[in-house]
Amino acid sequence: LAAFDDHGYALRASYALDWQAIEYFADQKLRWLHLGGGAGVKSDGGDGLSFYKRGWSTGSVPAYFCGRILDRTRYAEIVATKRIGATTYFPAYRAGEFG
Structure with a gap:
């Protein structure tokens, strides 16, 4: 980054x-x-x-990011602070950020 x-x-x-x-x-x-x-x-x-x-590559492959919740307790805490209702967006705490 x-x-x-x-x-x-x-x-x-x-x-x-x-x-x-x-x-x-x-x-x-x-x-x-x-x-x-x-x-x-x-x-x-x-x-x-x-x-x-x-421009740097000779090929590409699919990559998957953020597909698993490793600490369910902490994840639930983060989602709760955002006060987001039921959503199918993952991760739920990012729901609505991109329009």
């Missing part, structure tokens, strides 16, 4: 950081590097972050 200001974008700092990370992991003889998903809730890959990450 990274964030940049206007100067960082102008320098294209993200390219340098990612290049160094890729080289580091290649030196460690790792076979795969997961760059994570795109931005937003759509899965069409049309966002800028997906476009950027595809």
Whole structure:
């Protein structure tokens, strides 16, 4: 996870950081590097972050994030603080955040 200001974008700092990370992991003889998903809730890959990450890759695979509740007590506490009614959205505490 990274964030940049206007100067960082102008320098294209993200390219340098990612290049160094890729080289580091290649030196460690790792076979795969997961760059994570795109931005937003759509899965069409049309966002800028997906476009950027595809520039580094030779392929893609599906990835699933946040599919399990490991601490049900804590999860229930978090959901309760949001005062969200019944929902099929997962995780429930994020329901409604994206319109």
